[in-house]
Amino acid sequence: MDSVDRKLQVAEVIGTWTAAITVIIGAVFGLYEYIEHKENLKVDRAFEFVTSYQSNEYLIKARLEISEVVEDSLPAIYEILKNPKLTPDELDKAYHSEIMKIIKQSKLSSSIQQVFTFYEQVLLCRDMALCDETVLKNFFDNDAGTHTRTFFPYICNLRKEWNNPKVYARVISFYIGSAEDLCQK
Amino acid sequence: MLKNISLVSVLVFCLILLTSCATQETQKNPSSLPEEAAAKEKDRGFDPCLINPKLSACKKKNG
Numbered sequence: 001m002d003s004v005d006r007k008l009q010v011a012e013v014i015g016t017w018t019a020a021i022t023v024i025i026g027a028v029f030g031l032y033e034y035i036e037h038k039e040n041l042k043v044d045r046a047f048e049f050v051t052s053y054q055s056n057e058y059l060i061k062a063r064l065e066i067s068e069v070v071e072d073s074l075p076a077i078y079e080i081l082k083n084p085k086l087t088p089d090e091l092d093k094a095y096h097s098e099i100m101k102i103i104k105q106s107k108l109s110s111s112i113q114q115v116f117t118f119y120e121q122v123l124l125c126r127d128m129a130l131c132d133e134t135v136l137k138n139f140f141d142n143d144a145g146t147h148t149r150t151f152f153p154y155i156c157n158l159r160k161e162w163n164n165p166k167v168y169a170r171v172i173s174f175y176i177g178s179a180e181d182l183c184q185k
Numbered sequence: 186m187l188k189n190i191s192l193v194s195v196l197v198f199c200l201i202l203l204t205s206c207a208t209q210e211t212q213k214n215p216s217s218l219p220e221e222a223a224a225k226e227k228d229r230g231f232d233p234c235l236i237n238p239k240l241s242a243c244k245k246k247n248g
């Protein structure tokens with residue numbers, strides 16, 4: 001009789017431990033699934049930006065306009081950038097005035113503003129950790145980086161015109177760095 | 186009673202395991218897309234810093 005009781009006790013203990021371990025493993029998997037689900041949401045949000053960037057007709061039009069104008073203006077820009085006689089300050093001033101001249105002549109300001117506003121939204125999603133970093137990095141860093149470095153004189157000009165030093169601050173600080181002294185030149 | 190709880194727990198565990206495997210499988214396809222597109226995108230774009238890194242915007246980036 002004692003032996004049967006003991007066996008029952010052992011079986012009960014083993015059963016309890018098995019159940020407890022199973023529940024713990026289940027909970028760990030549940031947590032893992034929840035984290036995975038959150039990551040998937042981030043990827044989905046990032047891809048919404050990608051889709052918008054590649055299919056929104058206004059954005060596409062703006063990007064095409066910018067590309068065409070830059071391509072047409074390359075000889076003039078190259079002439080300034082490749083001039084070995086210019087000191088860094090002179091280079092900045094010459095580049096600034098050339099970019100502003102190109103934008104005014106081509107009436108490119110609304111297209112640039114549209115594209116930079118989009119980049120700001122992308123960076124906001126990135127900063128708030130709501131979008132997947134890798135997707136945004138791979139799809140936007142090249143375009144947004146080159147556009148920011150190319151058109152930073154325009155952003156500086158906008159800041160002066162609007163008397164607002166925070167214009168496109170997110171884009172400038174992410175792709176160039178500290179913007180305050182950059183625009184003071 | 187204990188047996189039933191154990192059985193249900195094991196079943197739930199197996200169900201979670203299967204769901205997890207299925208999710209992993211569906212994620213395999215979209216994950217390769219950004220890399221391919223990124224490789225194409227990288228070749229595009231005029232960057233003044235590649236021509237003259239003395240431009241103040243380029244110094245900020247490097248520093």
